[in-house]
Amino acid sequence: MNAIAYTLFLSWLFLSSYSAAAQTALTGQLLTEQQEPLPGALVELQSPARPEATAVTTTDRAGRFSLQVSWPGDSLVLSARALGFTEQVLRLANRSQRVSMTLAVSLTPLKEVTIKAPPIRREGDTLSYRVSAFTDKKDRVIADVLRKLPGVEVEADGRILYEGRPIQKFYINGADLLENRYNLASSNLPAEAVQDVQVLKRHQPVKALRGVQATEQASLNLELKKKVTATGQARLGVGATPALWNANLSPMLFTPRQQLLDTYQANNTGQDVAADLKPLGLGDFQQLLEPGNQKPDLTGIQGLSAPPLATGRYLFNRAHLLSANHLLPFSKEAQLRINASYLHDRQNQTGSTRTRFTLPDGRNVTLREEKQNRLYINQFTTDLAYVRNVQHYYLKNTLSVAGSWEAQDGLVQLTGQEQPVAQRATNPAYSLSNRLGLVRPAGGQRVVQVNSVVTLAASPQQLTVSPGPLPAVLADGRAYAGARQQARAETFYTANSVAFITGRRHWHYTYTAGFTQEIERLTSTLTRLPAPAAVPDSLRNGLRASQGRYYAQAGIDYKTARWHLELEAPLNYRTFRATDAGLNGYQQRRYLAAEPRLSGRYELSGLWHASGGAGFSNQFGSVQQLYYGYLLRDYRTLQRNAAPLTQTRSWNFNGGLFYENPLTSWFYRATYSFSVATRNQLARTLVRPDGTLTTVALAQLNQSRNQTVAGSVSKFVSDWKMTLGLQLSGSFSRQPLLLNDQLVTTRNQSGTARFRASLNTFDWGGLEYSAALTTLRNRLGTADFGATTAFQEQRLALSWYPAEQHTVQAAAEYYQSNGLDQPVRSTFVDATYRYTLPTARKVDVELKATNLLDTRRYQTTYTSGFILVQNNYQLRPRQALVAVRVSF
Amino acid sequence: MQLHSVGLFSNLNMNRLLISTILAFNTTVSYSQNKKMAESDSASVKCTYKITYQPDSTNIGSKNTESAFLLIGKTLSLYQYENKIKLDSAIDNNIRNNIQETKISNYPKANFWYRIYKKSSENQVTTIDYIGTKEYAYTETMPLFVWNISSESKNINGYNCRRATTSYAGRVWEAWYTTEIPFSEGPHKFSGLPGLILEIKDVKGYYEFKMSDITFKQNSLINFSNAGISYTTRNDFRKNKDNYEKNYVSIRIAQGGAIYGDEKTMRKIVSDNYNKRNNPIELK
Structure with a gap:
């Protein structure tokens, strides 16, 4: 067992005269309730006299640990934490000793986190806007979201501008389905199907001209959440007065090939x-x-x-x-x-x-x-x-x-x-x-x-x-x-x-x-x-x-x-x-x-x-x-x-x-x-x-x-x-x-x-x-x-x-x-x-x-x-x- | 294997040159023998960090982002970058299927090639990094960091976090860690706090690591093997890597290797790229 504790101090602590305090060496073992050794657990030692100080180590394969500190005061607090176990805290006298602790299984799971990407990311010449960061509950189609993206403007007729200039291409999953009649997609594609809106700056749409002919124009790509997306919207409305009707049926299918x-x-x-x-x-x-x-x-x-x-x-x-x-x-x-x-x-x-x-x-x-x-x-x-x-x-x-x-x-x-x-x-x-x-x-x-x-x-x-x-x-x-x-x-x-x-x-x-x-x-x-x-x-x-x-x-x-x-x-x-x-x-x-x-x-x-x-x-x-x-x-x-x-x-x-x-x-x-x-x-x-x-x-x-x-x-x-x-x-x-x-x-x-x-x-x-x-x-x-x-x-x-x-x-x-x-x-x-x-x-x-x-x-x-x-x-x-x- | 032209290189960095070298020369390099070691552990936690960094300190436009994974097992943890994993599998796949993909721009762009194994119970941090196409490892002993814990706290994604600062390798770092996740771990080499680091950044804002995902599942296996890897020390590694990147063209000529395009242009590209990468995570 060679786990030596490493100590943390507030820097001013080093300047004070605690070196006079006697060294305390703690060794011990962590066990599960089945008396099996518990490896990979975090063991932390703190001192009530010096709340800023802490010493940390991790148990080895046999569940063993050792910690050495030179802290004043007559007591120490030892805590042991491990994933899937309840934390255990022991108050000890400040002297060298051997401690054994048994940790009980905890049934409360830790929160899993899926933190979304930042709202706007830049990777090279691609600027990605995470759609969910800009969507609120009333938004339904992607055009509702596009007009809220900073740097992007949508004119009254649906034309999309980036940095004040019209975009050149409007892609969905990288494919150009609609050429320049992209209102059909922007006003009918549900926003929830889209993961990211990407602005492709200086994008040359002709692959054979890439690296040969540069362009300053930007294009837009909608990156859908799924590779194969069957989506669309249907709407039917009636009203008065006079008698009013409004219908829209827009099925869509996006696959890698079609x-x-x-x-x-x-x-x-x-x-x-x-x-x-x-x-x-x-x-x-x-x-x-x-x-x-x-x-x-x-x-x-x-x-x-x-x-x-x-x-x-x-x-x-x-x-x-x-x-x-x-x-x-x-x-x-x-x-x-x-x-x-x-x-x-x-x-x-x-x-x-x-x-x-x-x-x-x-x-x-x-x-x-x-x-x-x-x-x-x-x-x-x-x-x-x-x-x-x-x-x-x-x-x-x-x-x-x-x-x-x-x-x-x-x-x-x-x-x-x-x-x-x-x-x-x-x-x-x-x-x-x-x-x-x-x-x-x-x-x-x-x-x-x-x-x-x-x-x-x-x-x-x-x-x-x-x-x-x-x-x-x-x-x-x-x-x-x-x-x-x-x-x-x-x-x-x-x-x-x-x-x-x-x-x-x-x-x-x-x-x-x-x-x-x-x-x-x-x-x-x-x-x-x-x-x-x-x-x-x-x-x-x-x-x-x-x-x-x-x-x-x-x-x-x-x-x-x-x-x-x-x-x-x-x-x-x-x-x-x-x-x-x-x-x-x-x-x-x-x-x-x-x-x-x-x-x-x-x-x-x-x-x-x-x-x-x-x-x-x-x-x-x-x-x-x-x-x-x-x-x-x-x-x-x-x-x-x-x-x-x-x-x-x-x-x-x-x-x-x-x-x-x-x-x-x-x-x-x-x-x-x-x-x-x-x-x-x-x-x-x-x-x-x-x-x-x-x-x-x-x-x-x-x-x-x-x-x-x-x-x-x-x-x-x-x-x-x-x-x-x-x-x-x-x-x-x-x-x-x-x-x-x-x-x-x-x-x-x-x-x-x-x-x-x-x-x-x-x-x-x-x-x-x-x-x-x-x-x-x-x-x-x-x-x-x-x-x-x-x-x-x-x-x-x-x-x-x-x-x-x-x-x-x-x-x-x-x-x-x-x-x-x-x-x-x-x-x-x-x-x-x-x-x-x-x-x-x-x-x-x-x-x-x-x-x-x-x-x-x-x-x-x-x-x-x-x-x-x-x-x-x-x-x-x-x-x-x-x-x-x-x-x- | 041929590359289209030198013009291609104008926007590429050193790593791109290395990929081409790997593709061109599937060579085995001799290495100093050391004790064969293999160890594996199953990870119970997978953390994803988003790294925002600026490789050229003179150009804020060089700011970029990458993702890295931290897998934590009982006795072993592994930290490595998503793009490097993608690059490795693309190269493996092409070599296996004998695909002559010559356009380097078709490979994933990976800016960080190193990976770090931490064996906290043995107080060892092992870094495996490349000089040219060759892997080197060096081991450092923990504790690497003297942390100053402050009483400030904030909530990050539902976890109560505390602030701690340290200075390491020429930078001052500010970390936010939570004791609710019981691992003395973090991205890169960072470790030694009484909990997991969720955010850490250097105070000048050149590097920032932010946890973006965490899952608790017994899924991935962490394998550590030193086969084919030469051991060195951190100081020697840094000196040699710097020397290699600075003098790539001369070293290749000395080795009798091929240079793409004319030597003068290559030297200029290599020196430009070297100067643009003036802001590594560890400054000294």
Whole structure:
């Protein structure tokens, strides 16, 4: 037995004179009640005279121990502890002796602890947020949790930002099921299925490009608790008044090889199901908006723009959405992905618009319209993708087919006129596109990348207006029955490029050559009804336009632990040609332009980094802006653009400073950007006393400037489970324009402050508060004409969990719009009671009452340039809905 | 076995170089003979500690986390790191199945390779660590720590804990231990308190060990064997390890081993990595 005790002292003890005390040696043995030796037990000796001192040893295989101390006093306390046994304490005389102790078996087990990981962890470039730390009892789907993560922001449409920049990819268990339509998952996936939300910083989604092409963009991954997860939610609700229904069935399956997310959603409660289909992220190769992917707005009814309110307050809909998303294994390394969806909706919009045009001489022209619109929407989209994303090979081919059939009915009552203006529009759109991306290593650190896109699109649109619009222009001032605008746009677009990427150590080079070609055909006719004998040529379009870009580009990327610099230096040869034989219109342009861009990031320390960039561009506007003949855009806007195509030369600069500390959960950022653009074309707008507008583009060089400054701070206080965030931004811009034949400069300023806090300190409740203040100000010319508007919103939401299965939520919202006339204030109060059935499967019964105060008035006011638009909306009345929700 | 290129190494640390060496040379190295010893014990407690550490004291961005397990048996305890266990099994698996996995980045990243056996009844702490691909052991005698126990207490995960401080190997450590768990144990070499250490950190904040899980079950076996391990002393080990890491390229050349890429680049990488790892747990 060689166990010698080691003694512990308060340090001052060493300095005192206890060395004089005699040495006491204790030896002994610990036994179980069965008289078997007890090894591995902890034996501690203490002295009542010196409570700070303690001596500790562990028993050996034979249960024996020995301890030696030199302590004063006449007694000692010996205690023996072992796992599974009751502690035994003996008081002994302070002298050397042999002690034997028998320990009784203890039946009280020790608490097992599974302490969760810290709420936020950083491992390399991955930041993991533990979902359970940010979830409270009212949260059901993962989007509820995402908006509470510090450093992460979720915009109103569901777009997720990290450090103020949109995320690139949204993965579930590392697989990309939904591409950029990730709202489907974030708003339907139960939060309890998710273990961690991971932010993958500087994540290159193409495996073959990892280590070859660096990226600064972040992606998001949801790490589910189980490798094989079958989950989803089902919800069914009914309510009044009027009769309300809301249904959602979203089954999901995630396995290591296959993923599936299907959904059927239907409601007339104002929930915007189309938001789930909105593309939110960027594609694999960060394609910008390509022609053909978006429906051109050639003509249509005078709409009522959506207010910045939850859709449940103002949207009168009847929507059905069916969406199927499957990711299937195709071969060992390749996958097939199918995303198909169909949307059917009927929407009613009722409201009024007051538009005020401020003229250079200070006079105002005001127009008041009472609007009643009905929209019929049918949309079908299918993407079929083959993806092979492995280290030595990347191939992705996506075939997309989309069709939409939309009809719009509108009725506008103008103040001071007896007869309302009836409008009816149809604007279907069809498109077919194929997108190919290929990456292959070419030995060593060299990679070849090929991209190709081909798109075909067509959109035949028609608008009928009665009584006849703009009689001053279209019928020599005489009233007439009506007008019909027919317009058809056809687009062929292709973009192809080959890139060679190579690198060594800190340097990476990308050499790209490619071309894009866009061919656009626009035919249109504006006829008076009943049809006159002949339609003048100025009311027709027969445009054929083509626009091309042939380019060679060198990209240099320098990356070290601290620096990341990217330089892109393309040399673009741009061509453009447009003809309209019927109107003798013809224009052609070609030029060569260098358009360099430089951006960089520097790690000041592990927590701080700075980024900056500068760039120059010299490009044509879209050919869709061009039409030699008149087009009736809506019942009061007639436009013609026969000027040379816009060419914009712009410089832009930006910089930012970022701080990110996951250990203390502090996140700050400040950014600034400045741009100056020179255009060859000026808008010449004529505002008539009746509020009708004619806009013609004029060839005249002009310059506009834009500045934006923004900052934000967010913090998670983990002891309080509290997230705090503050965002500030301001922008200043100036732009010249020709208004009623007078050249003026408009200056716009805007400022926004946004604060949010969420507190989940207590088990029995939580609090969320957000506030935002936006002011807009504009000035026309040097004179002090113009307008200032302000918009304020505050939201307070309380959750209370009175007992295990009960949740009560109450929310109040306050809005104030300062525009023309008196400020308009709107207050909304909503309440929800939820009972969770005491079953293993989470079943909620929910009673939701919205707009308890039955507030009917809501106003927004925007101002920009010489126009101020003030909208009033008819809101949904007080209503109640009972719903059952199951997550499975 | 070939590695893709030198460029790969730019972000790798010394341990990464060692993995490649293990993969490339499955060599047996001669070692000083010592008495064959094997001992095993079954653990009744498994503790998981989360370690937050900063390997480069000049760069707070080098902060990282890892997990380690402490298995406590009757007469023997073992402390080792989760990532090292994962790395070992990945290498074993590849060697066994003859898989030529050449991308080092596909292996788990393990920053702590050492393991510690404590035999509290014999007052021995044995550390097994690597120099290159070779395992060395050195034994120290307990008590290693002189603890100052204060009267401060706090509750950690339902356990009543007391504060104790000690200074060891160039750092001052602050520990929180509970007498409710009857083991004089802790992470790393820490021991000697009248209970288990649930939290311990150095006062400058470079290292922090926090217990994240504890389970009381008779499950894992702790095996100690000194087969293939050379014995040395702590001082000699530290001196030689430092020398090896500093002069990795020269030593490999002297051994006639292969150097990946050109010598000058390698020397630069090795020296950069060496300078970045300036903040070990034990400073002296």
